[in-house]
Amino acid sequence: MDNINQVLIVGGTHGNELIGVYAIKKFQRSHPLIQRPSFVTHTLLANPGAIAANVRYLDQDLNRAFVDSAAPSPANAPSYEQQRAAELRAQWGQPESPVDLLIDLHGTTANARVMLILDDLNPFTLHLAAYLSRCQPHLRVYSSSGSGRRQDSLRSQARYGIGIEVGPVAHGTLRADLFQQTEATVLAALDFVEQLNQTGTVPADLPRSVTCYCYRQALDYPRDEQGQLQAMIHPDCQFRDYEALHPGDPLFLSFDGDTIPYQGETVTYPVFVNEAAYYEKHIALYLTEQQIIPLP
C-alpha cells in the first residue's frame, strides 16, 4: 500500500454533533497528541456557521453538498453550505496535494456505539477496520458503499475517507464516554497509519476478517397522505442497532398502540435506528446485510 502523507481529522461537519467539535478543539490545543513522525496531521472544523448556531446545518446538509463539480450550478445564489463545500474543496480537494486519509467525526441518536463508516471496501480501509476492531471492542463496521454517500460527502474529497459515528448521543450534547471512545479510535487510526508508513506493511496479528454491516436499503416511517408520521420505532427495535431483525419482528408502533412488523423476506440488521436528523430525510433506519469480509 502507498504511503499516507496527509491526514485530515474533521469535526463539526454537522454543527450540533458536539463530540466531534470538541475532539477537534482538543486536538488543536494538544497537537502533539495527533502528530506522528511519518505524516502530517491536519484538523478542521468543517461547518463553522452551523457550529456557532448549534444546528446541523444553516441551509442544507454540508455532508451532502460535495456534488460533482461538473454538475450544473444551481440557478439561485449558492447556499452557505454550497459556498463552504467550494471552499473546502479548494483547500483540501486538490489532486496535487491530496488528503490521503480523511477521518470525519460524527454523533448520532442511534445506538451506534462506535461505528466505523467505510464508503469503500479497499485493502487500506479493511486493514484499518481490522486494526481498530481489535483496539476498540465497541467498534462496529458499517459499509455505506451502495448508499451513494461516497458521491457527495466531505469524505469524498480524500483518497481514503472514513467516518467515526458514535451514539447514542443527543445532538447538542456531549457524552464523556463516547468522547473518549472517539478520541481513542482516532489515535489508534493514526498509530495504524504510522506503522504502515514505517514498515510498509500492516500488523501481522490482525484478525483475518472484518464483520461488516453493508447498506442495502433505507426505510421510512409509516406516514399518512399528508406525510405525517403514523408510527414510531417499536420499543423492541429501539437501540437495537446491529441486531438481527427477522421477517415479522416488531418494527414500528403506531400512536394507537398497534405493532407494525418488519415485512422483508430475509433477516436484516438495522442501523441508524431513530436518528433525529433523518426524520426530515424520511429515513427511520437503514437495513443492512451482515457480511464477514476476509482481509485481502
Add this chain to the structure above:
Amino acid sequence: MDNINQVLIVGGTHGNELIGVYAIKKFQRSHPLIQRPSFVTHTLLANPGAIAANVRYLDQDLNRAFVDSAAPSPANAPSYEQQRAAELRAQWGQPESPVDLLIDLHGTTANARVMLILDDLNPFTLHLAAYLSRCQPHLRVYSSSGSGRRQDSLRSQARYGIGIEVGPVAHGTLRADLFQQTEATVLAALDFVEQLNQTGTVPADLPRSVTCYCYRQALDYPRDEQGQLQAMIHPDCQFRDYEALHPGDPLFLSFDGDTIPYQGETVTYPVFVNEAAYYEKHIALYLTEQQIIPLP
C-alpha cells in the same frame, strides 16, 4: 378542594419535543380518550412556529416568555414567542374563564423517566402526585418551587399547572415507550380529576406521603474565561438523575480526562443532568434536596 371545570393539555411548548406534540395530535384525533363527564378538556399545540421548524423556539424560549404583564414592554418589536405568549394569555389566561388545570408535556435528554413537575406544593397537586405515583412506577416528582419557573412559564396561566417531562429522549425524536408513559400519565391525571369532581374527595387508599426532589440550585459546566466548555458530565453522573451525589463524587470530566468532583457540602440529588437545551442557559444540572412530604 374546588371543582376542576377546565383542563388544558399542552404539547409543543418546545417545538422539537416531539412526544408532547404527537400526544396532542393523538388526543385531537381521538378526543373521547380525554373527555370526562365532569369537566371540559382542551388541547393546545403551544408553539406552532417552532413545531413547524422542528426547533425548541424561533426567537426565545416560550416557556420563559410569560412575564408579568405589568412589566415594561421591550423597546424592540415583540419576538415570535412574545406574540405567541400574548395570544395564549388572551385565550387561556382570563380570570373569568380560568383553566383550572394545565398539563404541559415535555421531553428531555436527561434520564427523567416520567418526571412530574410541580411548581407549587398545594393540596391538589400533592394528592395528584400521590395518585400518579401509584399508577406509574417510573414517575418521580420534582418541585420547581424556588426555581422561579412558576413566574414566567406557560403553566403560570392556570390555577394549577403541572409538567410531565419524559426522558431520556433526543429532541427531534420520538420514543415509543416514553410516548406511552406520557399518555398513560395524562389519562390517569384526568381520571383523578374526574374522581375528585364526582366524589368531592381524593381516593382513600393514596400513599400518605410523596417523595419530592426539590430544586435548590443550578450548576453550570466548568468553563474558561471565554465561556468555552472545559468539561463534560462525568460518566458516573450521566443518566443518574435522582441518585444521591455525595461531596467528592465525580461530577464532571475534563476533555483531558481529569475528574472534577462535586464540591458541595451535603448530599444532593441531581436532575436535568445533561439536558441539551440547557447548555445555552449555562446549566449542566439542577441540584435538588430529596424530601418526603406528608399529604395534607
